[in-house]
Amino acid sequence: MFCPNCGFAVDKNIQYCSNCGKAFKTDNISLIGFSDKINDPAFQKYKKDSNSWSAIFASILAAIAIIAFPIYGMATGELEWPESLYYGIGIGSMFILIALIQILKRSLEKTWDGVIIFKDTYKQRDFRSRFKQYDTVYVMKIKKDNGHTKKHKWRNIPGPYHYYRVNDRVRHHKGFYYYEKYDKSHDSQIICAACNFFNEIELDACKRCKCPLLK
Numbered sequence: 001m002f003c004p005n006c007g008f009a010v011d012k013n014i015q016y017c018s019n020c021g022k023a024f025k026t027d028n029i030s031l032i033g034f035s036d037k038i039n040d041p042a043f044q045k046y047k048k049d050s051n052s053w054s055a056i057f058a059s060i061l062a063a064i065a066i067i068a069f070p071i072y073g074m075a076t077g078e079l080e081w082p083e084s085l086y087y088g089i090g091i092g093s094m095f096i097l098i099a100l101i102q103i104l105k106r107s108l109e110k111t112w113d114g115v116i117i118f119k120d121t122y123k124q125r126d127f128r129s130r131f132k133q134y135d136t137v138y139v140m141k142i143k144k145d146n147g148h149t150k151k152h153k154w155r156n157i158p159g160p161y162h163y164y165r166v167n168d169r170v171r172h173h174k175g176f177y178y179y180e181k182y183d184k185s186h187d188s189q190i191i192c193a194a195c196n197f198f199n200e201i202e203l204d205a206c207k208r209c210k211c212p213l214l215k
């Protein structure tokens with residue numbers, strides 16, 4: 001971490017800055033810097049559990065499709081046996097394939113760092129509606145250290161839009177979604193890296209999923 005007073009690079013567990021001598025409060029010290037608590041086994045378990053749930057959910061949808069198509073075919077006479085079964089198997093395997101691709105994508109991606117470079121909110125006409133209705137759109141862009149840009153867009157529900165500020169240094173942890181902030185020292189809330197629930201900054205573990213909060 002870096003000394004909040006003089007910016008000197010200091011060891012994480014040190015009590016005083018070795019450059020300017022400023023005493024660090026143990027509470028504050030962990031609010032600056034990326035946390036190594038991401039290595040806690042709770043995160044591995046959370047990933048494993050959410051993969052299992054995706055697989056179970058997809059299998060249930062697949063089973064429903066395989067049963068429902070032949071029933072629909074018989075009831076309406078619109079689909080012949082065994083074509084109705086083939087339709088069911090086709091749609092059912094799509095559900096399973098989509099789940100497998102998502103699981104694979106999550107397991108192959110890497111941890112990366114970046115900086116929030118852009119935030120904007122604007123109104124946009126909702127053209128699906130017959131009335132003059134406007135959506136509020138929230139846009140946030142992150143410049144990754146590898147030079148690529150990642151863009152987020154939320155419609156009407158800002159999600160974590162207000163949590164991040166332009167110039168915030170952030171880390172994306174592989175297999176998870178939103179970002180850990182490098183500097184959490186000005187915040188009253190902290191986002192859970194696993195389930196994205198907002199917790200009070202004083203807590204050590206997420207109220208919803210019990211994963212450690214990264215600080």
Ligand SMILES: [Zn+2]
Nearest residue numbers: 003006017020
């Ligand atoms: Zn210092």
Ligand SMILES: [Zn+2]
Nearest residue numbers: 192195206209
């Ligand atoms: Zn959580």
